Amino acid sequence: MVGAEGLIGAADEAAAFWWLRRRIARTLVRQTFRRARLRLVMVILLSGALWTMLYWLFAEGFTFFQSAIHTHQLLDGAVRAVFGMFFLALMVMLVFSSSVILYSTLFRGPDIAWLFSLPARAERVFLHKFQEAVLLSSWAFLLLASPMLLAYGAVGSVPWYYYAMLAPALLAFTYIPAAAGAILCLAIVRWLPRGRFLLLALVAIAVLVVAAAYAASLVTETTADFFTPIWIQEMLGRLRVTENRWLPSWWLTTALLSAARAEAAESVMFLVLLVSNALFGRQLAIAVAAKVYRAAYSRLHTQRAVRRRAGAAWVDRLAAALTPMLTPQMRLLVIKDLRLLRRDPLQWSQFCIFFGLLALYFISVRRFSYDSYHVVWVHMISCLNVYVVGLLLATFTTRFVFPMISLEGRRFWILGLLPVRRETILWSKFFFAVAGSLVPCSLLVLLSDAMLRVDALVAASHQVTCLVLCTGLAGIAVGLGAKMPSLRETSPSRIAAGFGGTLNLVISTLYIVAVVLMTALPTHFYFAAIHSEAADLVVARLNLAPWLLWWLTLGTAGSLLAGAAATILPLWIGMRAFRRIEF
Numbered sequence: 001m002v003g004a005e006g007l008i009g010a011a012d013e014a015a016a017f018w019w020l021r022r023r024i025a026r027t028l029v030r031q032t033f034r035r036a037r038l039r040l041v042m043v044i045l046l047s048g049a050l051w052t053m054l055y056w057l058f059a060e061g062f063t064f065f066q067s068a069i070h071t072h073q074l075l076d077g078a079v080r081a082v083f084g085m086f087f088l089a090l091m092v093m094l095v096f097s098s099s100v101i102l103y104s105t106l107f108r109g110p111d112i113a114w115l116f117s118l119p120a121r122a123e124r125v126f127l128h129k130f131q132e133a134v135l136l137s138s139w140a141f142l143l144l145a146s147p148m149l150l151a152y153g154a155v156g157s158v159p160w161y162y163y164a165m166l167a168p169a170l171l172a173f174t175y176i177p178a179a180a181g182a183i184l185c186l187a188i189v190r191w192l193p194r195g196r197f198l199l200l201a202l203v204a205i206a207v208l209v210v211a212a213a214y215a216a217s218l219v220t221e222t223t224a225d226f227f228t229p230i231w232i233q234e235m236l237g238r239l240r241v242t243e244n245r246w247l248p249s250w251w252l253t254t255a256l257l258s259a260a261r262a263e264a265a266e267s268v269m270f271l272v273l274l275v276s277n278a279l280f281g282r283q284l285a286i287a288v289a290a291k292v293y294r295a296a297y298s299r300l301h302t303q304r305a306v307r308r309r310a311g312a313a314w315v316d317r318l319a320a321a322l323t324p325m326l327t328p329q330m331r332l333l334v335i336k337d338l339r340l341l342r343r344d345p346l347q348w349s350q351f352c353i354f355f356g357l358l359a360l361y362f363i364s365v366r367r368f369s370y371d372s373y374h375v376v377w378v379h380m381i382s383c384l385n386v387y388v389v390g391l392l393l394a395t396f397t398t399r400f401v402f403p404m405i406s407l408e409g410r411r412f413w414i415l416g417l418l419p420v421r422r423e424t425i426l427w428s429k430f431f432f433a434v435a436g437s438l439v440p441c442s443l444l445v446l447l448s449d450a451m452l453r454v455d456a457l458v459a460a461s462h463q464v465t466c467l468v469l470c471t472g473l474a475g476i477a478v479g480l481g482a483k484m485p486s487l488r489e490t491s492p493s494r495i496a497a498g499f500g501g502t503l504n505l506v507i508s509t510l511y512i513v514a515v516v517l518m519t520a521l522p523t524h525f526y527f528a529a530i531h532s533e534a535a536d537l538v539v540a541r542l543n544l545a546p547w548l549l550w551w552l553t554l555g556t557a558g559s560l561l562a563g564a565a566a567t568i569l570p571l572w573i574g575m576r577a578f579r580r581i582e583f
């Protein structure tokens with residue numbers, strides 16, 4: 001059926017796009033099982049391990065809540081505060097992540113020009129990409145939220161309909177920030193095409209400043225002892241911002257907790273509220289796209305290029321001043337990679353979002369007056385924070401450092417004309433990866449140790465661990481990237497998702513576990529044994545006293561040797577392969 005605009009009807013148009021999505025999905029599944037079975041198995045295993053670990057941690061936490069808080073009202077308030085803060089943080093993250101994802105797919109996707117050449121409405125093209133973004137967001141959101149919600153249900157013995165409403169409530173909640181991010185993306189590109197990156201950066205900085213100011217109010221010393229009723233009431237008062245009735249995170253929290261308390265009518269009411277607002281946000285985003293999407297796309301791709309003054313930017317001059325130990329050729333290659341990173345907002349925006357959220361978490365770590373028993377848990381938390389930073393760094397080296405050699409393939413003829421050895425290219429990427437990861441990781445771990453107020457020797461040991469992790473992960477990513485490049489692929493995400501990227505992530509994860517076990521774990525046990533009560537809990541039960549100091553010494557030396565091996569061996573293998581590659 002043809003409409004008034006000369007286009008087919010909306011129902012037929014929707015059916016055609018759904019047919020396209022089914023064909024793409026079938027092809028992707030077929031190619032995954034045929035070419036990337038190892039990647040699929042490793043993703044399932046690693047995701048399952050992460051989910052299991054999160055479920056265990058949340059189950060232990062809720063069990064501890066029930067044993068430590070004997071007042072039902074305070075227990076309900078503590079659980080509500082945990083849910084509210086968790087969903088509020090994820091909601092803010094989903095707004096920014098969906099806007100970044102939609103910008104890359106709506107305005108930079110290679111298939112958008114072809115889709116616009118079809119006799120299809122602009123809002124249908126937008127909805128096609130919007131549904132993909134929601135699918136990606138909901139998958140990650142479910143992976144993070146489901147262990148907490150299922151653990152609470154198992155510990156609290158909730159009714160069956162609590163589990164029944166988890167999936168629709170979470171999916172409806174995901175639609176709301178995704179729609180807000182889509183509208184934000186369309187508005188910025190339509191009316192501020194030149195200043196879009198600056199505006200997004202300012203908005204992100206404003207959100208981080210507000211969140212940091214709020215987190216700073218949480219880390220002030222309390223007047224009550226830890227986990228007493230007065231302390232719990234004081235902390236609930238500080239988390240009162242999550243109780244705002246206008247927040248979708250509060251609607252989701254209330255819907256789930258009402259179902260857990262067997263209040264079926266109220267839980268269904270808030271579920272309907274979530275679903276109705278999700279549908280409203282979806283329709284509002286479609287209406288905005290119908291008005292501005294095609295014009296925004298045309299304006300972005302037809303705007304005149306801004307003339308830039310010749311010469312190095314201040315960032316490049318600063319990078320040159322901070323790397324006097326490098327050769328001139330290597331320094332220029334590092335500056336070249338730095339410029340490419342700055343010109344790709346999809347890379348540095350993800351980097352800033354995740355490291356910013358991790359920094360907010362470290363700032364929010366409560367500082368309280370703890371006795372000798374709590375020292376054990378403080379040191380354990382600091383060790384886990386080092387492990388989390390390492391895992392995040394492994395993800396980013398796999399996503400951004402590993403594809404760097406492959407992306408040079410189509411442009412290597414430019415580098416081949418320069419009087420530069422191929423080994424110099426690899427060393428430049430190694431130093432770029434180390435410098436780009438060492439500064440934020442060391443600062444994050446130092447921030448965590450400062451908030452937890454651990455011993456100076458523990459903080460120094462964690463900094464050594466960061467240095468070992470950064471150099472080793474950079475060597476693994478650069479070496480494997482040169483050994484197993486994908487020279488025909490132009491998408492860094494697809495390069496990272498291939499066999500080489502999966503192998504890089506697995507090796508990096510095993511390396512992080514080995515380094516943390518050799519350095520952070522013995523340091524934790526050593527300083528836990530200093531305190532009398534901790535000694536009764538740790539040393540006396542595990543009988544670690546005779547060889548604890550040897551473990552600490554040999555573990556530090558072993559981590560340094562492992563870092564040297566993880567740096568030198570992959571780079572040596574990568575350089576041998578890189579010399580033989582014909583571009």
